[in-house]
Amino acid sequence: MIRLTVPSIDEDDVSAVAEVLRSGFLVSGPKVKAFEDAYAEYLGVPHCVSVPNCTCALHLSLLALGVGAGDKVAVCTYSWPATANAIRVLGADPVFVEIEAETFNMDPAALERTLAKHPAVKAVMPVHTFGGSADIEAIMAIAGKAGVPVVEDAACALGTEQGGKKAGTFGTFGCFSLHPRKAITTGEGGIVATHDKKLARDIKMLRNHGQDPDASRPDFVTFGFNLRLTELQGALGLSQLKKLERIIAARTAGAREYDRLLAGSEVRPPRSLPNSRHVYQSYVVLLPEDLAGKRDEVIAAMRKREIETTLGTYHMPLIRYYKEWGKFSPGDFPVTDDVASRAMTLPLYEGLPPSSQAAVVTALGECIREVRG
Template identity: 45%
Template sequence: MIKLAKPYIPERAYDLVKKVLESGNLIQGQYVTEFEQLVQTYLSVPYAKMVTSGTAALHLAMLALDIQQGDEVIVPAFTYPATANAVELVGAKPVMVDINFTDFCIDTSKIEAKITSKTRAIMPVHEFGQAAKMDDIIAIARKHKLKIVEDAACALGTDYEGEMAGTFGDFGCFSLHPRKAITTGEGGIVVTHDKKLARKIDLLRNHGAEKRDGKLDFCLPGLNYRMTDFQAAMGIPQLEEMEQIIDIRQQQAQEYNALLEAIDWVQTPMIFPERKHVYQTYHVLIRNRNRDELIQLLREKGVETNLGAQALHCLTFFAEKYGYQPGDFPNARDAYNQGLALPLGSHLNNGDIEKVVDLIKMIH
C-alpha cells in the first residue's frame, strides 16, 4: 500500500524521547521550552507556546481575545471543522465565506459583505500549506478594527511575500498532527507578537496557574492544554530538519504537476510566485469524473487517498443550526465533492508518484 502520509521521525528523536521517559519529568519541561525557542527563531516571533493540539491552539486564541457569545468570526467555508468549532466552543458564531479555486483559501473579495457590528475577528486558513492573501485580510481587518487569528494548522514553513504564515495576525495557530509535515503525535503551537496575549495563553493552557512571590496562584479559569516533554523531544529533531522536509514535499509536488499535466480532468495546485507552498497536502480537483469511485479504485490498486477538507455548510451540525443549503457556498461545495489528496512525504519510494499517476490515467 502506498500510504497517503506517514510521519518522518529522525533517529535522534528516539534518543531524546527515551531520555525524557527515563527522567520521569514528563510534563512541560526543558524540551517544551527548547521547542518553543526553536519555533520562535524559525518563525521570527517573540512568543511561541506549545499546546496539546491545533484545535486547542485555536480555542485558546479565541479565549485570549475574549471572543464570546454574541460575537461573530469570519471563517472560510472550506476547511477542517476545527476552525469553526473553536468559534462555536466560546459561544460565538462562525460566519462563512466561500473560497477561491485557485488557492482553496478564503475569497477575500467576499469578506466585507459578511462583516456586521458583531464581527470581532477574521480567521483565514492557509489551506493545504498554501498561504491565504494576507495583504487583503490585513487591510480589511484594519479598516474594520478586527482581530486576525491565522489557522496555520497546515502551514508551518509557508510564507507570503517573504513573511512566515502564522506571524501576520494577533495569533497564529499550528497543528502537529501526524499528517502534518512534522508531528508530535498530537500537538499544537500558538504564536504571537503581543506580550500580554502570550501571558494569557500561558495561563489558559495551564489551569490559570501562575507563581507569585514564590507561591502558586490561580488567576483565571484555565484549561489543561499543556504539551508533554516527550512530545516536544519528538518534535525538536524534526523542526531542525524542517527545510529538508519541505524541499522533499515541494520536489514531489513538482513531479506530480509534470505527470498530471496531460490529464485534462485533473486540476493541480496553482503556483504563486509570492507564496511558498509547503504542500502539507497535495490536493487536486477531479473534474467530470466520480471522485469517490476514483478513491475506491486507487485503494483496490494499493494507493491510499482521501478527501482534502470539508465544506462546513454541508456538515450536519452547521447545516441544521444555521439552515445552510449546499449551494450557499458553491466553490466550497465543489472542492469538497471533487477534491482529492494524493500520497506525499518522505515515506514515498522512487517510482511511487509515477505509479499513482499511471493508475489515475487508467480511469475513464
C-alpha cells in the first residue's frame, strides 16, 4: 500500500518523549514553554500559545476578539469544517466567501464585495489551504480598510510565506495545527500566534480556567477552559520543530517530481501565487472536467491498486449542516463547486521514493481511463 501520508518520526523524537515519561513531570513543565518560544522564534512573532488542536486555536482567537452570538465572520468556502465550526460554536454566523480557482484560497475581490454587503462583519478568516499561501497581503489591505481583524487559519501552513513573510503572522491571530497530517506533529496539537501581548495573555487565561498567567498564586480573573498541551507533546514538538525545514525541503522535492511526472497530462498540478512559498502539506491536483462528480470513483480505483488518495477538502456551504443552516445550493459558489468536485490529494511525505510517485501517476492515468469506461 502506498500511504497518503506518514509522519516524520525519528529516534530523537521517541527519546524526547521517553525522557519526559521518565521524569514524572507530565504537565505544566518547561517543555511546553520551550516549544512555544521556539515556535515563536521560527515564525518571527513575540507570542505563541499552545492549545490541544487548531480547532481550539481558532475558537479561542475568535472568543478573544469578542465574537459572540449573532455576530458575522467572513470565511472562505473551501476548508475542513473546523474553520466554520469555530464560528458557529460561538453562536456567530459564517458569511462564506468564494475562492480562486488557481490557488483554492479566498478570493480577495469576493471578500471586498462581502465586506461591502455585510459591514457588521467582526472578523475575516482566510485559510492557507494545503500549505499554499492565500493572497494574504491583499486580504490584509481589504480587511484593514474596513477595520476588521483577520484570523489566519494556517493549520496546514507552517513555513508558508508570501513576500518573504510567514503565513500566520500577518493577521491579529495565526492558528496552526500539529495533527499527524501536518509537516510536524505532536499527535494532536495547535498554536495561536500573535504580535499582541494583551491578546496572548487573554488566550493563556482562556486555556487555563481563566487564571492570571503572571500571578504567583491562583487568581481566576475570567472564565476559561482546560486547553493545555502536555509535556509529552511539548517535548515532541521541540524535537519535531528542529527538522521542519528538512521535512519541507523533502515535500517540496516530492511536489517538483509530481509536477514533472504530470507535465503535459490532463491532470492539473497545484499552483501557487508568485512571490510565495508553498509547503505542500497536501499535493492536490484537479482531475479533467469530464470527471467532475466521478472523483470518488477514481479514488476507489486507486485504492484497488493499493494507493491511498483522498479528496481535497470540503465545500463547507454544501456539507449537510451548513447546507440546511444557510439553505445553500450548488451554483451559489460556482468556483468552489468546480474545485470541490475535481480536487484529489496524491500521496506525499518525506520518505516517499520517486519510484512510488511514478507508480502513483501511472495508476492515476489508468484509473482515469477505467472510470471513463
